[in-house]
Amino acid sequence: MENKSKIDEIRHSLAHLLAMAVQKKHPEIKLGIGPAIENGFYYDFDFSELDHSPSEDCLPKLENFIRELIKQDIKFEKEEISADEARKIFAGQPYKLELIEELEKAGKKISIYRSGDFVDLCAGPHIESTKELDPGAFKLTKIAGAYWKGDEKNQMLTRIYGVAFETKEKLDEYLKMLEEAEKRDHRKLGKELDLFSFHEEGPGFPFWHPKGTILYNELENFIRNENKKRGYGEVKTPIILNKKLWETSGHWEKFRENMYFTEIDEQEFAVKPMNCPGGLLIYKNKLHSYRDLPVRYAEFGLVHRHELSGVLHGLFRVRSFVQDDAHSYCAPEQLNNEIIQMVDYAIDIYEKFGFSEYEIFIATRPEKYIGDDAVWEKATSALENALESKGLPYKIKEGEGAFYGPKIEFNVKDAIGRNWQLGTIQVDFSMPERFGATYIDANGEKKTPVMVHRAILGSLERFIGVLIEHYAGAFPVWLSPVQARIIPIGEKFNDYGEKVLREMRDAGVRAEIDKSDETLGKRIRAAELQKIPYVLVVGEKEKTDGSVAVRTRKDLPAMTEGKEAIKLEEFLKKTKKNILA
Numbered sequence: 136m137e138n139k140s141k142i143d144e145i146r147h148s149l150a151h152l153l154a155m156a157v158q159k160k161h162p163e164i165k166l167g168i169g170p171a172i173e174n175g176f177y178y179d180f181d182f183s184e185l186d187h188s189p190s191e192d193c194l195p196k197l198e199n200f201i202r203e204l205i206k207q208d209i210k211f212e213k214e215e216i217s218a219d220e221a222r223k224i225f226a227g228q229p230y231k232l233e234l235i236e237e238l239e240k241a242g243k244k245i246s247i248y249r250s251g252d253f254v255d256l257c258a259g260p261h262i263e264s265t266k267e268l269d270p271g272a273f274k275l276t277k278i279a280g281a282y283w284k285g286d287e288k289n290q291m292l293t294r295i296y297g298v299a300f301e302t303k304e305k306l307d308e309y310l311k312m313l314e315e316a317e318k319r320d321h322r323k324l325g326k327e328l329d330l331f332s333f334h335e336e337g338p339g340f341p342f343w344h345p346k347g348t349i350l351y352n353e354l355e356n357f358i359r360n361e362n363k364k365r366g367y368g369e370v371k372t373p374i375i376l377n378k379k380l381w382e383t384s385g386h387w388e389k390f391r392e393n394m395y396f397t398e399i400d401e402q403e404f405a406v407k408p409m410n411c412p413g414g415l416l417i418y419k420n421k422l423h424s425y426r427d428l429p430v431r432y433a434e435f436g437l438v439h440r441h442e443l444s445g446v447l448h449g450l451f452r453v454r455s456f457v458q459d460d461a462h463s464y465c466a467p468e469q470l471n472n473e474i475i476q477m478v479d480y481a482i483d484i485y486e487k488f489g490f491s492e493y494e495i496f497i498a499t500r501p502e503k504y505i506g507d508d509a510v511w512e513k514a515t516s517a518l519e520n521a522l523e524s525k526g527l528p529y530k531i532k533e534g535e536g537a538f539y540g541p542k543i544e545f546n547v548k549d550a551i552g553r554n555w556q557l558g559t560i561q562v563d564f565s566m567p568e569r570f571g572a573t574y575i576d577a578n579g580e581k582k583t584p585v586m587v588h589r590a591i592l593g594s595l596e597r598f599i600g601v602l603i604e605h606y607a608g609a610f611p612v613w614l615s616p617v618q619a620r621i622i623p624i625g626e627k628f629n630d631y632g633e634k635v636l637r638e639m640r641d642a643g644v645r646a647e648i649d650k651s652d653e654t655l656g657k658r659i660r661a662a663e664l665q666k667i668p669y670v671l672v673v674g675e676k677e678k679t680d681g682s683v684a685v686r687t688r689k690d691l692p693a694m695t696e697g698k699e700a701i702k703l704e705e706f707l708k709k710t711k712k713n714i715l716a
Contacts, residue, residue, distance in 0.1 A: 140260075146171035146299045148211060148261045149201070149273050153178045153295060155253040156200045161185060166255070167230050167283060167292050174309060175273075175298035179281055181230070181290060188293050194275040197295075202270040211261035212249045221245050224254055230283060231256045272306045273299035280445065287443055315551050321603035322449040328608055328665060330599075330616070331450070339447045339454035341596055346616035349645065353614050354595060354602075355435055358459045358484075361591075365480060367433035367461055372413025374437060378403040383569055384412040385505040389538040393440045410436035410460045411539075411563075411588055415570045418464050418584075423574040428584065429465035429473055435595075436460050450600030457595045464572065464584040474521035474543075474560060477589045481545050481558045484591050488602065490547035494554070495527055498535035498542050505539055506565035514562040515541045539563045540588070549605040557598065561588040609666040609690055612713040619646040619710065620662045621683075624655055624674040631678040635671065635703060642707045644714070659686065669694065669710065676700065 150169030157180060158164060167179025182188040189197075216224075218239040224247065225231035234256060238245050248257045262268070275297045283289035300306045325331050330347030333340070343351055359369065375397065381387040386394065386408065395406040407413065414432050423430060439455045446452050465473050485493060497518050500511045518541055522529050529543075536542050540563035546554045563586040573581045592598040602610070612618055619639060623632040632648050639646040649658045655672070662670045668691055671683040682700040687693050694709060695701050 142299075142301060143171045144260050144262050145268060145301065146176040147259075148265070148268070149297060149299050150176035150178050151211070151248065151250060151253070151255055151257070151261065152201050152204050152209075152265070153197070153275070153297060154180075154255060155250060156197055156204060157295070158253065160197075160200070165230060166228055168234075169255075174300075175276070175296060177294050177296045179230075179283070179292040179294050182293050183290075189278065189295075191278050194278070194295075198273075198275050201273075201275075205265040205268050205270045207251075207265065209250045209265045211259075211263060213246055213259055213261075214249065215244055215246045218245055221247065221256065225256060269302055271303035272301060273297055274306065274310065282443075282445065287445070312551050312553070316553065316604070319551070319604040319607045320449075321451075321600040324603050324608040325449070325600075328603075328616075330603075333449075338444060339442060339452075341450060341453055341455075347599075349616040350599060350610070350614060351595060354592070354599065355457075355459070358592060359433075359435075361480070361484065362433045362461065365431070365476070367431040370414060370417055370432045370434050372407070372410060372417070372434060372436065374439075375399075375404050375406055376413065378405060380412050380416075381405050384415075384566055385539060385569065386412070389503045389505065393442075395439050395441060406439045407436070408438050408440045410434050410438065410458065411462060411566060411586070412570070414460075414462045415566065415572055415586070418462075419570060419572055423464070423584075425466055425574055425576045425582075428574060429463045429469055430584075431461060431463045433459070433461040450596045453594075453596050456597065458590050459592045459595060461589045463587040463589065464567070464574075465587065466574070466576070466582070467585055470517050470562070470585050470587070471521050471524065473587050474517060474562070475525060477560045477587065478521065478525060478527070478543065480589075481560070481591050485545065485547050485557070489605065490549070492548040494546040495522060495529040496532045496544040496546065497522070497529055498532040498537075498544055500541065501534050501536050501538060503538050504536075505569070510564045511541065514564055517562050518543050518560070537561050537563075537588075539566050542588075549601065550607075553604075555601045557593050557601070558591045559588070559593065562586075563588060607666075609688060612668045612691070612710070615666070615668050616645065617647055617665065617667050618644050618714065619669040619671055620665075620667045621646060621648040621671045621673060622655065622658050622662070623648070623650060624672060626650070628673055628675070628678055632673050635673060635683060638703060639707065639710075642711060644707065644710055662686075663688075668713075669706075671706070 147170065150171065154166055154169055163184050165181035169176065169178035218235055221235045222232060235245060246258055248255050248259060248261055275295060277296050279294050280291050281294040283292055298309060300309060328346065329344050330350060331344055332342050334342060378387065390408060394408050397404050414434065417432065418430060435457050437455065437457050442452055442454050463473050499515060540561045542559045542561035544556055545558045546556050548554055567586045568583050572584060574584050576582045621632045621635050623629050629650050636646055636648045651658060659670055668688045670686040673683055677683055677700055682702050683706055684700040685694045685706060
């Protein structure tokens with residue numbers, strides 16, 4: 136395992152070398168920032184004073200230039216300076232001057248790093264010298280646009296990305312994984328498998344095709360059944376709700392920039408970005424005794440959030456999505472057990488999809504939040520205690536909780552080793568109180584319940600994107616939009632093929648028939664490219680015997696155990712068993 140602080144220093148130092156190399160080639164450029172990030176680094180540049188910005192064709196030459204710099208044993212030397220000194224050094228660098236101004240106002244120390252004749256505003260840390268770098272262990276990967284400070288009102292800068300590791304061997308492993316990830320790209324496979332599409336008439340809003348809708352519904356029904364086993368009642372709440380509700384919940388103040396708005400009867404309304412306030416109105420609709428608790432509501436709630444166009448990314452970052460949301464209203468003494476049950480639920484579901492490796496995080500109070508600090512500490516302790524009682528290790532994500540409460544996050548590892556953040560469990564003492572939600576305790580007194588927000592899959596859209604890439608489009612039989620394709624070897628066997636099709640559909644198997652004029656080989660190949668679990672070839676022998684010749688997808692157990700064909704009845708029996716598995 137790599138030393139986290141060391142690899143971050145390596146990546147951060149390579150970001151400086153990238154800026155140094157670009158500035159040596161183009162002294163007139165303006166520098167943004169260049170941090171270490173997961174698996175690599177980037178640096179932002181303003182090339183607006185040049186005739187053109189660099190293209191990705193320039194990256195190999197830029198890489199070689201950086202390797203030449205590495206060979207020069209360049210030092211990274213830190214120096215703390217005054218704001219006035221910093222302004223002199225970066226007199227021609229407006230983005231650096233803006234950062235200096237912010238540091239001065241915040242009363243923070245200002246430091247620079249000198250590397251030869253290159254100077255950058257930076258708190259560090261860095262390696263001591265480029266001799267610590269393996270010249271073959273980094274690669275510049277892409278160029279993208281990025282608004283200064285992530286704000287679309289600011290100047291669009293050019294961001295150059297790189298990946299870096301301690302050794303070339305580790306870099307090669309990572310690049311191989313990236314190559315495999317490109318083949319599994321859910322946007323590419325989603326188009327090839329005819330699952331979904333995006334259109335300029337609705338940027339960031341997925342359009343689900345018939346096959347994709349089957350996949351979507353199967354996933355939703357799977358979680359619906361799992362919810363029933365665990366005592367959740369399913370609810371539905373409106374998509375558009377009055378401004379007053381969002382003021383009460385805290386969304387109007389803390390989450391407004393992510394919301395869509397409309398006006399009805401001269402009153403302000405918002406399209407819901409979250410389901411929780413609507414669920415609270417349902418909870419409040421009747422009196423609750425402590426004997427009723429916990430009350431568990433589940434909702435497949437369609438929510439809308441305003442995302443900047445630059446961050447939209449297939450199903451992973453969209454503007455409308457459905458959450459497998461749930462809210463539990465419980466007494467404080469029930470909280471630990473509720474969290475534990477939800478943790479068990481999440482882990483059970485992930486393992487059913489083949490995610491056997493996972494990491495758990497607790498995300499703590501963010502900059503924008505509701506409720507007092509004591510309540511946040513209490514909620515965070517509840518999450519920690521539940522995980523510790525289960526003996527589950529966890530890490531902390533400082534400041535990444537929801538505005539209404541801290542949360543547990545589950546990160547799972549997929550088939551090619553990538554991590555995905557999926558479900559969350561959030562403890563919320565504030566929102567029930569703001570809404571006046573109550574229950575009657577054993578002494579006949581009104582008390583405020585604790586609200587636990589829970590999503591296992593998270594966004595169904597994003598989870599489907601993850602599944603597409605995890606399975607490379609070859610879904611388990613029960614999830615496959617088409618479970619079997621029938622291919623008659625000639626036109627005179629189409630009638631028997633149609634008979635097989637009817638029997639399969641009557642048995643609940645999702646099947647289709649290919650009666651096209653293409654050759655048998657091409658039709659079989661087309662079915663394989665569609666990742667269909669079973670291809671049934673039928674001809675004279677099969678028609679006479681009432682059988683099907685089965686070609687099973689490579690990742691599935693053989694259906695015929697060496698035989699060329701099996702009786703249709705036997706095939707259906709085995710297939711239904713796989714569907715239920």
